Amino acid sequence: MNRSAALEQVELRKLDKRNYRDILNLKVADNQTRFVASNAHSLAQALFHENAWYRGVYVGETAVGFVMLDLDRQKPEYYLWRYMIDSRFQRKGYGFQALELIIEFVKTLPDSHEFFLSFVPEDGNPKPFYEKLGFVETGEVEDNELVMRLDLQ
Numbered sequence: 001m002n003r004s005a006a007l008e009q010v011e012l013r014k015l016d017k018r019n020y021r022d023i024l025n026l027k028v029a030d031n032q033t034r035f036v037a038s039n040a041h042s043l044a045q046a047l048f049h050e051n052a053w054y055r056g057v058y059v060g061e062t063a064v065g066f067v068m069l070d071l072d073r074q075k076p077e078y079y080l081w082r083y084m085i086d087s088r089f090q091r092k093g094y095g096f097q098a099l100e101l102i103i104e105f106v107k108t109l110p111d112s113h114e115f116f117l118s119f120v121p122e123d124g125n126p127k128p129f130y131e132k133l134g135f136v137e138t139g140e141v142e143d144n145e146l147v148m149r150l151d152l153q
Helices: 003-007 020-024 039-047 093-109 127-132
Strands: 010-013 052-059 062-072 077-085 114-119 135-144 145-153
Touching: 003 135, 010 093, 020 062, 020 077, 039 052, 039 062, 039 077, 052 077, 062 093, 077 093, 093 127, 114 127, 127 145
Parallel strands: 077 114
Antiparallel strands: 010 052, 052 062, 062 077, 114 145, 135 145
């Protein structure tokens, strides 16, 4: 992480009619589009999925990313469904800081013993990024994506 990013506070914000367009305008780099759905697609899914929890990732008043979780409190099972940082803001430490905040949030949920995510196993995938935060592969495959798990205990 560079020093200027370390001084800037990352925040997860609820989306509403004032800021949802900020999130719709964010995009990953062209070579990353195969790894994550657009934010418009994600928000549309969230409207019809009762377990969806989503937030904008902000630095000050600037939207830099988007996160959506699948929080099945009945099982309980917690899953990083979507995660993206806009191409203009990658490699500044914001993604790492935001995912640390998300992990801390998941730890506060009932019976939160583990946190899951999956990734497309193609060149350029985010696996090394997730490994830095402690996620490990489970050996499971879901919808042609490799599943990773973080032990929260």
